[in-house]
Amino acid sequence: MLYSLYEAGYYAGAPWRAAALATRDFWSSPLNPAADTDFGRRMYAGADLYANLTRRYGRPAWGIDSVLVDGKPVRVRETEVWSSPWVKLTHFARDAADLRRAGRRELAPAVLIVAPLSGHFATLLRGTVRAFLQDHEVFVTDWSNARDVPVLEGRFDFHDYIDHVRDMLRALGPRPHVVAVCQPGPPVLAAAALMAEDGEASRPATMTFMGSPIDARLSPTVTNRLAEQRPFAWFESNMVHTVPAPYPGMGRRVYPGFVQLAAFMSMNLQDHQQAHLRYLQQLMAGDGDGADRHLAFYDEYLSVLDLTEEFYLQTVDVVFQRYLLPKGELVHRDRLVRPAAITDIGLLTVEGENDDISGIGQTQAAHDICSGLPDDLKADYVQPHVGHYGVFNGRRFREEIYPRVRAFIAEAEARFDKPAFDSPGEPA
Structure with missing residues (x-):
């Protein structure tokens, strides 16, 4: 049930993500004369952060050429x-x-x-x-x-x-x-x-x-x-869920990657919050290098498997x-x-x-x-x-x-x- 609810929540948020992406594109467009203003950078930064926090992260490429x-x-x-x-x-x-x-x-x-x-x-x-x-x-x-x-x-x-x-x-x-x-x-x-x-x-x-x-x-x-501290039955009852459609493994019982990711992040939640706050500030300040390093790390960190x-x-x-x-x-x-x-x-x-x-x-x-x-x-x-x-x-x-x-x-x-x-x- 949790897996299905997670999927439903993702798709329910699609309109908001689309709005965030449109906002980000508008305030980063070179045709927008207000894009390089303080207000424009703030609007871009907020929309970009929301879009990145709510999007899906697939299997990353190795990129070793x-x-x-x-x-x-x-x-x-x-x-x-x-x-x-x-x-x-x-x-x-x-x-x-x-x-x-x-x-x-x-x-x-x-x-x-x-x-x-x-x-x-x-x-x-x-x-x-x-x-x-x-x-x-x-x-x-x-x-x-x-x-x-x-x-x-x-x-x-x-x-x-x-x-x-x-x-x-x-x-x-x-x-x-x-x-x-x-x-x-x-x-x-x-x-x-x-x-x-x-x-x-x-x-x-x-x-x-x-x-x-x-x-x-x-x-x-x-x-x-x-x-x-937890009995084995607790892990069996609370940490395992069924893969929903339309995934090829639908019906398979798994320990979902998003559950593992939540556990990882909860161990250092304040550090992750501070990292995203710094990212927001870097975008607003026009610090592209710092923002790129943040994205490179979280593109990998937020990509999980079951x-x-x-x-x-x-x-x-x-x-x-x-x-x-x-x-x-x-x-x-x-x-x-x-x-x-x-x-x-x-x-x-x-x-x-x-x-x-x-x-x-x-x-x-x-x-x-x-x-x-x-x-x-x-x-x-x-x-x-x-x-x-x-x-x-x-x-x-x-x-x-x-x-x-x-x-x-x-x-x-x-x-x-x-x-x-x-x-x-x-x-x-």
């Missing part, structure tokens, strides 16, 4: 190398001729970046991808919006997620590297443990966990406390209420997941000092449960002065975190003396 490698531009193209109804594995293939002109003739390591399936689209990791593209062949999990997947495609749960990670690692060939950003930490670690125990040739060479709730019992945040009922509820249960992985009790397809079986996969954990989503210690817990790993294959880093977002994006990520991840991967490449990924062809 080129990157700088050693200071020289290298063209990049997106290619789909593996897919299911639930995810598209996207390869950001760098142009081989441009790489040679940049002096890069060696084979590049393949890195699978597993984007979070927790409300936002994978494009939230655009800055992460750009950084890794300087030195690696980068593959990203671009997860589907559950409301766009027809009910006939079946279900997608926590264990399907683990299977998908395993299948994508296999698609990349022998010993790729995997980076899990936030939510994927537990299922990625489970996939690595199963592949290690089976001795699979495509088990990762390294796994990097960034702000991940490996053990959510440690340094609990507001998110963790909510999961602990999660399937089963994946969302199992994540709450497995990761945030029963803590099955760190307790050694996670069972996948009638098989106990044994992180101690991991003996030759490098482990790097990265946390932010001010992370209010995954508290300090939750990611570091991976070192304790991967008890079969020797110390020389483990590394941990806590980045000062950053919150959750800063762990995988922004200036400190580019200048302080990414170089450490790059060095960790390079060390593993040298240690295992394994074949790398030959760009831009297929995995070796």
